Amino acid sequence: MDYYAIPYKPMISSLEQSTSLSHSRLVPALSVPLPDNPIQITDSLAILEFLAESHPDLPLWPRDRALRALARSAVARMHSGLCRALQTTYHTNFLGRYTGNVPLSAEARVEVERVLALWGELRRETARRLGELGGEDGGFLCGEFGIVDSFFWPVLWRFRSYGLPLVSATPEALAWMKQMWSDPKMREIQRDYHRQGERPETAIPAYDDIFKDLSDVQYSWFPEDWEFYA
Known part of the structure; x- marks a missing residue:
């Protein structure tokens, strides 16, 4: 919105x-x-x-029928549990930063590789399809920013918060991640999250420093001017 x-x-x-x-x-x-x-x-x-x-x-859904089907399919996969282990173990924490030996279960590792592959596939197919149509490619998963991007936004945050591995990420997936983090409107949304984080009523103690019992994992907050590099 x-x-x-x-x-x-x-x-x-x-x-x-x-x-x-x-x-x-x-x-x-x-x-x-x-x-x-x-x-x-x-x-x-x-x-x-x-x-x-x-x-x-x-363009909340792509205007092109083929891309719209791809976007709906990706959203349906996410909605039906594509990243269930990531969602249940690694809580959404828009400001928190975990460094050190952050544990990653075998199930979560599979989901990391699966979602990175999906992002790369969507970007490759979108570039191909828009090339055929002569349409403008905004660099988001299916061209222009839409529902499919917003649906994977919390997952993208988990990659940042918990330092999830990007070793299997394709150039296309990394380019989308860069687009999401650097887009001016998305940057403004990120700044709003920092303002919200300053309000005590928004705190969820159970979501803060979830690995506090592990001495080799450090917890802090990201600076507001953080930028994505890969």
């Missing part, structure tokens, strides 16, 4: 307060004041699909 300046009123509160405001007690939640039937949507993909339907002028 921030990337395309879709208007909304954010409600930033503690996790306990957020879940109490959600009808399903799950977050994220989007409350939509439809004139005839106000609704609340509490699944990330359902929220994004609603936004895509509400803003057909935006």
Whole structure:
């Protein structure tokens, strides 16, 4: 929503307060004041699909049918557990930085290689398809920034936060990562995360320094001016 300046009123509160405001007690939640039937949507993909339907002028899904199918397939894979081990073991921590001997399970390592391969495949196929069509390639997974990029955004953060290995990343995958970290609008979103991190009600203690019992793992915060190099 921030990337395309879709208007909304954010409600930033503690996790306990957020879940109490959600009808399903799950977050994220989007409350939509439809004139005839106000609704609340509490699944990330359902929220994004609603936004895509509400803003057909935006390229939330690729305009090309073939690329749209690829984007939907990638999002469906992610939504159905492509990175389950990464999600359950390595919590989303937008500011935290782990260095040292960060443990990586065999299952998580497989998921790392799998998602890196997927990012590379999407970029290669997108470049090929847009080349055929003579379309402009914005460097995102399927050309322009869209739902597929936003869906893998939390996974990309885990690569940064936990120093996940990039040894199997193709040049195409690395180029997408660079695009995501350096895009001006994404940089602004990252700065907003730092502002949110300064608010005590946004802290989730269970997500901070999850390897504090390991003496060879260090925990700190990333500087706001951090840049991606590979």
